[in-house]
Amino acid sequence: MHTLRLTQHIIGENRYKVEISLKGGTFRQSAVSEFEFFLSLQDQESIRWYLEDYPLYRHDPAPTIAARVEKRMAEIGKELFEKVFESGKDGTKLWARFEDHLSNARIEVQTEVREATAIPWELIRDTGTDTCLALHAAAFVHSNYQPARQFKPVENGEGPIRILLAICRPGGRNDVPFRSVASQLIKGLADADRDLFQLDVLRPATYEALGKTLRRAREAGNPYHVVHFDGHGAFVEMDEVIAAMKQKDEEREKAVRRLLEEIGIANAHRFDAAATVYPKGQRAGKHGYLCFENPDHPENLRFVDGEDIGNLLAEMGVRVLVLNACRSAHAEAPEKPEENSDAAGTDPHAQTRAFGSLAQEVVNAGTAGVVAMRYNVYVVTAAQFVADLYGSLIASNPLGKAVTLGRKALSDKPIREITGDALALQDWCVPVVYEAGPIALFPEQTAEKSLKITLSDSRATPSRGHLDPDLPPTPDAGFWGRDETLLALDRAFDDHGVVLLHAYAGSGKTAAVAEFARWYTLTGGVQGPVLFNAFEQYKPLARVLEKFGQVFGPMLEQQAGINWLAKSDDDRREIALQLMGQVPMLWIWDNVEPVAGFPTGAASAWRADEQKELAE
DSSP states (O other): OOEEEEEEEEEETTEEEEEEEEEETTEEEEEEEEEEOOOOHHHHHHHHIIIIITTTOOOTTHHHHHHHHHHHHHHHHHHHHHHHHSSSHHHHHHHHHHGGGGGGOEEEEEOOGGGTTSSOGGGOBOTTTOOBHHHHSSEEEEEOSSOSSOOOOOOOTTSOEEEEEEEOOTTGGGSSOTTTTHHHHHHHSOGGGGGGEEEEEOSSOSHHHHHHHHHHHHHTTOOOSEEEEESEEEEEEHHHHHHHHTSOHHHHHHHHHHHHHHHTOOOOOOOOOHHHHOTTOOOOSEEEEEEEOOTTSTTOOEEEEHHHHHHHHHHTTOOEEEEOSTTTTOOOOOSSOOOSOOSSOSOHHHHHHHHOOHHHHHHHTTOSEEEEESSOOOHHHHHHHHHHHHHHHHTTOOHHHHHHHHHHHHHHSOEEOSSSSOEEOOOTTSEEEEESSOOOSSOOOOTTTOOOOOOSSSSOOOOTTOBOTTSOOOOTTOOOOOHHHHHHHHHHHHHOSOOOOOOOTTSSHHHHHHHHHHHHHHTTSOSSOEEEEEOSSOOOHHHHTHHHHHHHHHHHHHHHOOOGGGSOHHHHHHHHHHHHHHSOOEEEEESOGGGGOSSTTSOOSSOHHHHHHHHO
């Protein structure tokens, strides 16, 4: 594969030097280009408006303005190409030699981290063929070859690729739909490939739980390869946030509401104190933050910066961080090089902390790859991109190539249904990828080498993924909606062992619970089997417990010499209780209202002592 590297240096106000190097096979070729480039504030705001605001506000003259912005984005890309490759003979010759290899090549953009957003490299476009390089190269990535910490890979062995998914919804039911992106992620990881991956959801979706979960997995010898953050990101001045929280109640509430609106969280709660949302205290300058849930405090929000999460991931051997959080790759570009030593100094790692976005900070801390969003991203865009990203990764593509393929798919299918009528939007440039080198997460494996995931010990317990055949199947057209119900159930089981779902007859309780069981099992919510009992007809406890004999009978006989069928009803009850205390399981009781008599006051088929047995 050919590799084209563009190394950017800032040499003056709005002036740059780009070193171009081309490697392919045994040959090497290089060139240097110096030029002036300035992306005006008007251009910056126009592009931001087009990607973030236009999809929501499309009344005239917005469509005309949007067409003008699209044209301007193409003009910026061609201008950049002219200055890099057509301003000198060496650059022209190098491009002529490289052009025919573009579709199979890797393009790496290398910059000092504090100026990584000064030039919109994803827009660069061949003036002769009107070809956008980021959409036609095999991989188009940002690279960091001098991180503060070198990534230390963890051996994969022959087990599956382990993905930890953090779905953070600080706004609860007023937030983004719970599984809007996760459902697409699962689609990208097709049924045929389930032996190659293990997907777990972080429960609860707090930063403390993230640390505990990663450390527990590392200590058990099964570290996670990927952490996927599905939630909100903010690019804010934390000192201003903290100052706002210290204002009088009314002023503080107004300031905090403005902040939440900027992040995209419709949360009516108020902040108690700055320490509850950013324990590190003050931090000068704008930086990128991830918004984790914080259920111990009324605001249900905690900011985590790239330095903290980067150090955690590096310590735990996590290879890749995927962020479909808004603005997780956004940073403000410097207008000119630093002329004196200030708080940032000349240390590039200090510059990362002082100027960089969250994505850059994470890479600087030693994570091998980060996928992030340069602008606020809509759910429909993130969902489509994530499905294509994981579909490409599981096909053994390196991370950079998988992201590039995801961008190509966004370009090929630009229709977005965000509000009202469908809209054609060129938002493929929103996802960006930072990669220290080609990272293939899913190596080619044969069926014989892939492993099934069980309870990790030698007992023949029912494996994760065992669904009761009596569980209602997925509807022929698939399961749609009820995200707020699934979120409520998922969160409820974080703290409770028994959850009651109630609603009017015919409102879809059984279908929703069956879908939740499939979701909860697939994402690691329960490591053991799912059992299902229905009570439309008379079933005393003895008949209900027959389910345990069907599921656990072989294990009991093999491991403990217990013949389930030969045991009395009282013995079976005690065995079932012991199993429930040792084996994680999800046991669904459907239509329980007839047990006590339904409608209220109607005679029950169960005697009082039988009702008591079931309740106990």
